[in-house]
Amino acid sequence: MIITNMEIIPGKFVKQHLGLVQGSTVRAKHVGRDLMAGLKNIFGGELKGYTELLQESREEAVDRMKQQATAVGANAVLNVRFSTSSVTQGAAELFAYGTAVILE
């Protein structure tokens, strides 16, 4: 499965468009990480726990998008976009969407 955020892939042709596929996940951080982040707030610097959390959730969102794409019989997802939003305090939504296509 090819995942890309461009509209074309050099050397390949789009045989059929299958429409939009999407995947999303909402994650909350746990209290331990929050505590560490509170400390980091005094000293400054990277919040590794949060970085990991967001990375994991992004992968999860992409995985769900892939599942959808496989379900409709696509072999590639083009023009993928990510978007992040904070739903409530302490939780973030990661959303990935793209166009499922069959590549020749």
Next chain:
Amino acid sequence: MSDLIVFVTLLGLGYFFGRIAEKKHYKSIIKREKQYRDILAISSRILPVSSTPMEACLVAGSVVVSVDYFKRFLSGLRALIGGRVIAYESLLDRARREAVLRMKKQARDLNANMVFNIKFETSSISKNARGGIGSVEVLVYGTALSPVK
């Protein structure tokens, strides 16, 4: 009185550790930017005309970074009179450059020499919460192109 002592201690801690952390981070960013200079990161959507088939793969880099207590205090003061908030400018600059470097590292691992259609996404985590965290997340992603083996 004890409140004041705590406040001043926090300010001092933030000032010293924040400065050290920022200097160290900038040093490592500059070093790694030299290392990854040969990977072209281009934000255009249209590919250069080429007949060689390429393999495309999504790469992404993200970082969550927070300001120190001292800078937060400074920006609070700045909010009274308005103007440039230098304290936060360097934070965002560091975050973006770090994220780009992480993306380039992924591209290097895939043996790619170009990253196309780069998009930046910035969001603040738990903003405006009381005792909340003055931190930002930067996500950068693009398509890495590598020659077909």
